[in-house]
Amino acid sequence: MPDFIHIHETDNVAVALRPVAKGTEFLGVTAAEDIPQGHKMALKPIANGEMVVKYGLYIGHATEDIAPGQWVHTHNMKTNLSGEVEYTYDPKVVFPEPIPAKTFMGYRRKDGRAAIRNEIWIIPTVGCVNDVAKAMVRENQDLVSGTIDGLYTFTHPFGCSQTGHDHAQTRKLLAALTRHPNAGAVLVLSLGCENLTHDQFLAELGDYDPERVKFLTCQEVEDELAAGRELLKECAAYAGRFQREEMPVSELVVGMKCGGSDGLSGITANPTVGRFSDMLGAMGGATVLTEVPEMFGAENFLMDRCVDKGVFEKAAGMLNGFKDYFISHNEVVYDNPSPGNKQGGITTLEDKSCGCVQKGGTAPIMDVIGYGEAVTKKGLNLLYGPGNDLVSATALTAAGAHLILFTTGRGTPFGAPAPTMKIATNTPLATKKAGWIDFNAGVVADGTRTIPEAAADLMELVCEVASGKQTRAEEKGFREISIFKDGVVL
Numbered sequence: 001m002p003d004f005i006h007i008h009e010t011d012n013v014a015v016a017l018r019p020v021a022k023g024t025e026f027l028g029v030t031a032a033e034d035i036p037q038g039h040k041m042a043l044k045p046i047a048n049g050e051m052v053v054k055y056g057l058y059i060g061h062a063t064e065d066i067a068p069g070q071w072v073h074t075h076n077m078k079t080n081l082s083g084e085v086e087y088t089y090d091p092k093v094v095f096p097e098p099i100p101a102k103t104f105m106g107y108r109r110k111d112g113r114a115a116i117r118n119e120i121w122i123i124p125t126v127g128c129v130n131d132v133a134k135a136m137v138r139e140n141q142d143l144v145s146g147t148i149d150g151l152y153t154f155t156h157p158f159g160c161s162q163t164g165h166d167h168a169q170t171r172k173l174l175a176a177l178t179r180h181p182n183a184g185a186v187l188v189l190s191l192g193c194e195n196l197t198h199d200q201f202l203a204e205l206g207d208y209d210p211e212r213v214k215f216l217t218c219q220e221v222e223d224e225l226a227a228g229r230e231l232l233k234e235c236a237a238y239a240g241r242f243q244r245e246e247m248p249v250s251e252l253v254v255g256m257k258c259g260g261s262d263g264l265s266g267i268t269a270n271p272t273v274g275r276f277s278d279m280l281g282a283m284g285g286a287t288v289l290t291e292v293p294e295m296f297g298a299e300n301f302l303m304d305r306c307v308d309k310g311v312f313e314k315a316a317g318m319l320n321g322f323k324d325y326f327i328s329h330n331e332v333v334y335d336n337p338s339p340g341n342k343q344g345g346i347t348t349l350e351d352k353s354c355g356c357v358q359k360g361g362t363a364p365i366m367d368v369i370g371y372g373e374a375v376t377k378k379g380l381n382l383l384y385g386p387g388n389d390l391v392s393a394t395a396l397t398a399a400g401a402h403l404i405l406f407t408t409g410r411g412t413p414f415g416a417p418a419p420t421m422k423i424a425t426n427t428p429l430a431t432k433k434a435g436w437i438d439f440n441a442g443v444v445a446d447g448t449r450t451i452p453e454a455a456a457d458l459m460e461l462v463c464e465v466a467s468g469k470q471t472r473a474e475e476k477g478f479r480e481i482s483i484f485k486d487g488v489v490l
Helices: 127-139 164-178 198-205 224-239 269-282 309-328 339-343 349-360 389-398 427-432 442-446 451-466
Strands: 013-016 040-042 051-054 057-062 103-108 119-124 150-153 183-190 213-217 244-248 253-258 286-289 365-369 379-383 403-408 420-424
Touching: 013 051, 057 349, 103 451, 119 127, 119 164, 119 224, 127 150, 127 183, 127 224, 164 183, 164 198, 164 389, 183 198, 183 224, 198 213, 213 224, 253 269, 253 349, 253 389, 269 286, 269 349, 269 379, 269 403, 269 420, 269 451, 286 349, 309 365, 389 403, 403 451, 420 427, 420 451, 427 442, 442 451
Parallel strands: 119 150, 119 183, 183 213, 253 286, 253 403, 286 379, 365 379, 403 420
Antiparallel strands: 013 040, 051 057, 103 244
């Protein structure tokens, strides 16, 4: 089993698949020092100012002369990134050959949409009623019976004292969650004096089924807990009518993101998810890739795969729009990766991005959607959202993702409202944090499974989760939301 991987023939670095001791040889190069797992070793001389190449792409430049066998990291290389980029469309669109769709046992909603959970959700429109919503969840667990999978609330601090764009984003996000198919029924819980008024919420929500969505304004009733219970009984009576039935995975929408990444993320877990994305697209399903700042430096991996010039222009606008967001706050575009990423072997944002976008596979990009907007196209979609785990996972849920594939090299316990499957980049993490990890892509680094084999295994597990198997986060009741904010609080 090799100690290193040379990802692309043009790379001038190799990546350690496990901790490597000084003196270890690989491709005729002897490690001049200990190389931590996930970190890079120079395979040839790299002069001061010369590009460091990984994945066949530039991930930064050397800040001093680097000899073969030396450790390559933050002490001797840095990013090439700055601000906006003028992108050129050079289409390289290759559609995957269709393959027969697998099936799962899901719920069919009245409007025809598929769902993988049949839950009752309480959506607070303002943070002031968070504890009321929590009390309702605690005191009404007896309503969870039959085919109802659970009763949950998603608290947040917003819905009042917000203006302009922030206020609109909160309204849009909460309405999108209310529409999510995994919620068999929803109770929208308001206070009564917040900025996000009932009329505003109704306008944002649009047409809805009054059997499925109920509303309660706490200031308008004497006992909000008693009134809430009566409405939740109605929700349970409605949601309890749904039964699981067989349906094709072509009806699935799967979100993809990463967090706590390490140097193996772009070698094991992310390419495995990318191959899964291609497979699901070939079966007629949809996948969604977000974390726009973690596309910076790897845009060429994505842009030429846009299905047409219109989608390309939307993608270019999304990328440069997010860079403007950074610059408008006097922040550098490349202030990333995190300390944990660096400890795991990721040196620059390009290094992180080139690994991150592996989750998008190789299929064409069919659409680019905004924050709080729903996926409408089959195949691979890009979603406007930040890298922050909770914010981006919430945005993926709001976009209609039935479940989320979350790759991680360092581990994280959180869950989004949609079932959140944690995929380990390395076997030591999967072993140590078995209570967090749902799937071990470290088998690719171990040499026991190829990426196509691991992706096929992942597809089987996704079908099981879609059919009702709980994720580790679901087993623990870990699920929460975070709303994208960019403005003043009154």
